[in-house]
Amino acid sequence: MNGSIVLGSAIVGLLVGLTGAGGGALMTPMLILLFSVKPSAAISSDLVAAVVMRPVGAAVHFQRGTVNLRLVGWLSAGSVPAAFGGAYLLHVLGHAKQATHRIELALGAALLVGATAMVVRYLLDRRSGNDRRGLVSEVSPRPLPTLAIGILGGLVVGMTSVGAGSLMIVLLMFSYPALAARQLVGTDLAQAIPLTASAALGALVFGQVDLPLTSSIIIGSVPAVLIGSLLSSRVSDRYLRPAITVVILASGLKYVGVGTVPLAWIVGIVVAAIGANWALRAAHRRGRLPVGPADLAPPVTKETATSSVG
Secondary structure, three states: OOHHHHHHHHHHHHHHHHHOOOOOOOHHHHHHHHHOOOHHHHHHHHHHHHHHHHHHHHHHHHHHOOOOHHHHHHHHHHHHHHHHHHHHHHHHHOOOHHHHHHHHHHHHHHHHHHHHHHHHHHHHHHHHOOOOOEOHHHOOOOHHHHHHHHHHHHHHHHHHOOOOOOOHHHHHHHHOOOEOHHHHHHHHHHHHHHHHHHHHHHHHHHOOOOHHHHHHHHHHHHHHHHHHHHHHOOOOHHHHHHHHHHHHHHHHHHHOOOOHHHHHHHHHHHHHHHHHHHHHHHHHHOOOOOOOHHHHOOOOOHHHHHHHHO
């Protein structure tokens, strides 16, 4: 058992439970980039460990009522067979040295698209005044879009271990705009159980599962994902959505080749910008700061109204 991997897995498990972002966005990059694990072994071992980790987080959300089983059913109908197919494609492509590099670049690009989509969705919600107060238990699934999300996510997760959290939750936010992030995290964790089971089966058949590595991941991540899930089932969207976005952005940048120091600066600047935005909005709510041109204009009085008409 590798103590460093156990500690790293605990940190990742906490973030997985908190944000719903899966192994490809967090665990797999850590194994590859920090511990020099071969990509195919990192992906396969992470998928097998996720079979143990995901139900722990999902159980918390089941208890909190943030899981829609009909939505899970439509997602799983597409993702389960697609994940097994993705694991087979990874097996076919894995013998070429350039294939691994292409997979990593595609993974990074997908994560960056996901982070951008999260920001766009946030801006659209602010512009429309959508507070995302819907309850996931009351949502009627949209079969075809939901099935398509499952197929796409399953194929990608089978090849890279990304999709269950990082990409699928972004697509779900666009497809179900009334739902808060914490509502979607619960459903996403639940649908990831059959998805990761299918992908893990493919990994066991076609992949390169490292059992000691898998054990270290499980020991570190399972208790931590429980704590993260308890937090995510209660945390406001105001904090949860930026956390998801930052995690996905950092992973995507690392995969496309951004160095550790530049990455730290970028993430630091993004976090500082988010914190400054929170501070400005809090000050505005307390009536201390204006937030737009309308707030800077002089108040309209009877005298100014009369003179402007004249």
